[in-house]
Amino acid sequence: MTTVPRYHVQTISAPQTYPDIAYPVLSDDTMKQRLRNVLLAMQASGFTHLVIYADKEHGANFEYLAGFIPRFEEALLVVNADGELSYIMGNENLKLVPFARNGGKCLHTPLFSLPNQPMDGDAPLAGLLASCGITAAARVGVVGWKLFTGDSALFDVPAFILDAVFSAAGGRDNVRNATGLFISPERGVRRLNSACEIAFYEYGANLASTQVLTALNAVEPGRREKEIGHLLAGWGQPNNVVMIAATGDRFTNACLYPTDKIIARGDKFSLTVGYKGGLTSRAAWVVASENELAEPVADYLTRVAIPYYHTVVQWLEFIRPGVTGAEVYRLVESVLPKDRWHWHLNPGHLVADEEWLSSPIYPGSTARLESGMLLQIDIIPSVPGYGGCSIEDTVGLADEALRDELAQDYPQVWARMQARRNYVTDVLKIDLPEEVILLSNTVGYLRPFLLDKNKAVVKV
DSSP states (O other): OOOOEEEEEEEOOOOOOOSSSSOOOOHHHHHHHHHHHHHHHHHHHHHHHHEEESSSSSOHHHHHHHHOOTSSSOOOEETTTTOEEEEEOGGGGGGGGGGOOOOOEEEGGEEEEEEESSEEEEEEEEHHHHHHOTTOOEEEEEEOOOTTTTTTTOOSSSSHHHHHHOOOOSSGGEEEOOTHHHHHTTTTGGSSHEEEEEEHHHHHHHHHHHHHHHHHOOOOTTOOOHHHHHTTOOOTTTOOOOOOOEEEEOOOGOOOOOOOOOOOOTEEEEEEEEEETEEEEEEEESSSSSSOOOOGGGGGGIIIIIIHHHHHHHHHHHOTTTTTTHHHHHHHHHHHHHHOOOOOOOOSSSSSSSSSSSSOSSTTTTOOOOOOOOEEOOOOOTTTTTOOOOOEEEEEEEEEHHHHHHHHHOOOHHHHHHHHHHHHIIIIIOOOTEEEEEOOOTTTOSBBTOOTEEEEEOOO
């Protein structure tokens, strides 16, 4: 019979953070390898051309090859089977093409520009696509950002763009959804990361976890949400999710963002920030101890926090290359049954430039976890009447060869990862598999009572 670990709230040191590390840049070799990855995937799927869509919110597949997103316009990146790239840009992003990490020709369509801007040079979009070699003899994959599982005839790009693709390709029959080439958890080229890419994404995961711990340390009654939210901003870097610093009930007056609401003792409280490569989230109570909880939630520790924390520990101790997503899902369901803790979505998903790439973890999944994957701990209990509990952070999987490469080529990144591992294993007593690497500083660190900055839940 398996013994269930016990957990106590006790005084421990907080994890170390790294508030000002060097900004990473992906190497030229990495960017060229990304293009090779895409070309191999095209060949395997029988595509002669890919048309990759981007806008500010959905630009990561475009950025995988270009190194940039089109900011406030739409853009297309056309890739042919010979590796030739064509960038179709609106008025204000033409200037970025010369800086593309994988170079290509620049084509202009003002159709992608902002309302009432000049429409000079308004060539038909279908004609621009034809100039990239898309004809009725082509087999075209359209890359958006959604996986429509089992239906390659559904698309998530604007209709005026899709109509132009159909026109250039001689009809709908020659066009399929190819987003899976990029983000499928079984075969997508972006599901696995090299040492260079892991080092790049560690920057954002480190930043998110550093800013959240700074914000946690500042939570006090009488302060405004905005004051705490201000502490989540890091070095001017763009967020990949809506920032949360919310006290009490959320979404008052439909506000998604930090407001002037005053933090009160006894409030439930949520914090979230995400950057490229990682998100950190926390949810707990603005009290100093369990006896300050209101009577209806006085058993919060045993009803919500400890069962949730135990599940996260089990998740961390179980994941490794080779296990299937279905096995991870079954583990979470066995430890934290959905019918009692009411979690939904996926208990873990892949991370990259965007906060949610895709997920190999779902019922019946045959997708296997692999070395090079980056995963977000994303188990969200929802017990009626209780505040939430959350310690979302980013981890990765790395076999011996990938760990050796990280240690040799990125010694500072590796040193931070080892320091994080030492904290999790020595202080929090979590038995991490050797293949699990830590990109966030706060993995496994749960303060259930935010006014006691020195206590956290520990496995004993």
